[in-house]
Amino acid sequence: xxxxxxxxxxxxxxxxxxxxxxxxxxxxxxxxxxxxxxxxxxxxxxxxxxxxxxxxxxxxxxxxxxxxxxxxxxxxxxxxxxxxxxxxxxxxxxxxxxxxxxxxxxxxxxxxxxxxxxxxxxxxxxxxxxxxxxxxxxxxxxxxxxxxxxxxxxxxxxxxxxxxxxxxxxxxxxxxxxxxxxxxxxxx
Numbered sequence: 001x002x003x004x005x006x007x008x009x010x011x012x013x014x015x016x017x018x019x020x021x022x023x024x025x026x027x028x029x030x031x032x033x034x035x036x037x038x039x040x041x042x043x044x045x046x047x048x049x050x051x052x053x054x055x056x057x058x059x060x061x062x063x064x065x066x067x068x069x070x071x072x073x074x075x076x077x078x079x080x081x082x083x084x085x086x087x088x089x090x091x092x093x094x095x096x097x098x099x100x101x102x103x104x105x106x107x108x109x110x111x112x113x114x115x116x117x118x119x120x121x122x123x124x125x126x127x128x129x130x131x132x133x134x135x136x137x138x139x140x141x142x143x144x145x146x147x148x149x150x151x152x153x154x155x156x157x158x159x160x161x162x163x164x165x166x167x168x169x170x171x172x173x174x175x176x177x178x179x180x181x182x183x184x185x186x187x188x
Contacts, residue, residue: 003169005017005018005021011113011136012107012113015107015113015136015139015140015143016104016107016139018143019103019139019142019143019146020100022143022146022147022150023056023096023100023146025146025147025150025153025154025165026052026053026056026096026146026149026150026153027053027093027096027172028165028168028169028172029049029052029150029153029154029156029157029165029168030049030050030053030089030093030153030157031168031171031172031184032163032168032171032172032184032186033049033050033089033157033160033161034089035050035083035088035089037049037160037161038050038053038083038089039051039082039083040160041156042156042159042160043155043156043159046081046082047081047152047156048081048082048083048156049089049153049156049157049160050082050083050087050089050092051080051081051082051083052081052149052152052153052156053089053092053093053096053153054080054081054082054083054087054092054095054096055080055081055149056096056145056146056149057092057095057096057099058075058080059080059142059145060096060099060100060103060142060145060146061099061102062075063103063138063141063142064099064102064103064106066117066118066120066138067106067107067117067135067138068106068109069117069118103142107135107139110135112135113134113135113136113139114134114135114136115134115135116131116132116133116134117132117133117134117135117137117138118131118132119131119132119133161187163184164184166181167181167182167183167184168184170182170183170184171183171184171185
């Protein structure tokens, strides 16, 4: 993931590229963690890096169901914020990559990003006075949600082992060491 999204040819490509950049930021925050570290909740809240990856995958998948107007299977909201016994970081990262492919395929199925996406009714955090969003709105919302939790993942990761985003990105992408940036290395 370069530090910036490359030039894009149109709005669709841009929205998907910015969403993917935020997904990559989340993956970078998880780089090099063990399953135990990915489960660790280092602060007063309940957030772990692994739980954030899992939550984002569930959230994006749910929005894809809403966008294509299919019923979403039920999920346990609380379990969506933590790695359960038997779940690994590698599994939730692979699931997150699969969700990204599903979202991109669903968006490709819409000729017009202005296509309506009905607002689910009876959900307390969804407005009652809005009948539909658009595919564009859903993508912008996913960018917002993913960016919010990418920031959480950065903070949680730093609390777990002191690693920060740029050295992690350098390590994940194999950048050479420089006088101003040393790629992260796991403790010896």
